[in-house]
Amino acid sequence: MAAGWGVKVSISVKEICSNGPVIPVIEIDDEANALPLVEALMAGGINVVEITLRTPQALPAIKAVSQIKGLHVGAGTLLSADDVKKAKAAGATFGVSPGSTAELIEACEGEALPFLPGAATPSEVANLKSHGFEIQKFFPAEAAGGRPMLKAIAGPLQEITFCPTGGVSPENANDYLALPNVICVGGSWIASRKLIKDQAWDIIEANAKAASALA
Ligand code: 3PG
Numbered sequence: 001m002a003a004g005w006g007v008k009v010s011i012s013v014k015e016i017c018s019n020g021p022v023i024p025v026i027e028i029d030d031e032a033n034a035l036p037l038v039e040a041l042m043a044g045g046i047n048v049v050e051i052t053l054r055t056p057q058a059l060p061a062i063k064a065v066s067q068i069k070g071l072h073v074g075a076g077t078l079l080s081a082d083d084v085k086k087a088k089a090a091g092a093t094f095g096v097s098p099g100s101t102a103e104l105i106e107a108c109e110g111e112a113l114p115f116l117p118g119a120a121t122p123s124e125v126a127n128l129k130s131h132g133f134e135i136q137k138f139f140p141a142e143a144a145g146g147r148p149m150l151k152a153i154a155g156p157l158q159e160i161t162f163c164p165t166g167g168v169s170p171e172n173a174n175d176y177l178a179l180p181n182v183i184c185v186g187g188s189w190i191a192s193r194k195l196i197k198d199q200a201w202d203i204i205e206a207n208a209k210a211a212s213a214l215a
Contacts, residue, residue: 011072013114013135016094017163017183019048022173022211024190025076025165026051027058033196034061038071040201041191044208050096050186052076053083059090066091074116081107088113096186098139100124105131116163120144125157135161135183142167147175154181173214187211 017023024041026049028034034051041049047070051062054077065073074094075087084107087095095108100117108115118139119125128136138150141164145152150162164176165186176185190207 011093011114013094013116014183016048016072016074016114016116017135017161019072019184020046020212021177021184021214022046022190023074023163023165023184023186024049024208024211025186025188026061026191026196027054027188027193028061028196029055029057029193030197031057031060031064033199034064036199036201037191037196037204038065038068038073040204041208042068042071044205045212046190046208048072048074050074050076051092053078053087059086062087062090062092066093078104078108078115080104081110084108084111084113096137098137100128100133118165122153122157125153125160129157129160134159135163137186138162138164140166141176141185142172147172147179150176150179150181154179170210173211177215 051058062073072093074096075092076096078084078095078097081103088111094114096116097104098118116137117128117133118137119128161181161183163184163186168185168187173185176182190211191204195204
């Protein structure tokens with residue numbers, strides 16, 4: 001099914017993270033693959049996607065799909081104010097970062113770009129909370145303590161909900177999603193760099209369908 005085009009509306013981080021159980025984390029090497037990739041994801045029931053700024057083609061890829069009706073494309077791996085400006089200019093409707101800095105927070109505020117910042121420790125979570133971030137990316141999820149860590153911080157930091165990313169897989173995604181302080185998870189398995197390079201759209205669509213069906 002061909003994707004439609006339409007005017008983008010502003011969306012909150014809560015809406016982005018409530019949209020479905022899994023946000024695909026994308027590394028893309030060829031802008032030309034962006035449209036078929038997104039069509040495969042949307043056919044599989046996913047309409048929120050994070051394209052990481054780790055490849056030269058990431059910004060053109062964001063731009064190529066930014067006007068697709070019903071799709072919310074975020075820019076991931078934001079590391080500087082310049083990244084934020086470029087992401088917004090390319091048409092990203094939200095931003096994601098593996099960590100957080102004052103520069104990033106200010107830049108996202110300045111650009112009115114909804115921001116999902118990363119945290120891995122109670123101090124980082126508390127610091128982001130003091131800036132008003134009640135939804136945070138827990139990264140790198142498995143390496144930073146995984147589900148036991150999220151359970152442990154649920155007591156003292158109970159207002160915060162997380163999108164764990166980094167080491168989340170089809171095998172453990174449901175266990176993360178079962179935690180009360182997990183709103184969604186992120187992961188690259190749905191559309192890995194290799195699957196995109198191979199233009200394996202059928203597999204990506206099937207992965208998206210399976211991910212959408214997670215509890
Ligand atoms: C990332 O930013 O690379 C994400 O955390 C994806 O991690 P994954 O490849 O372990 O899903």
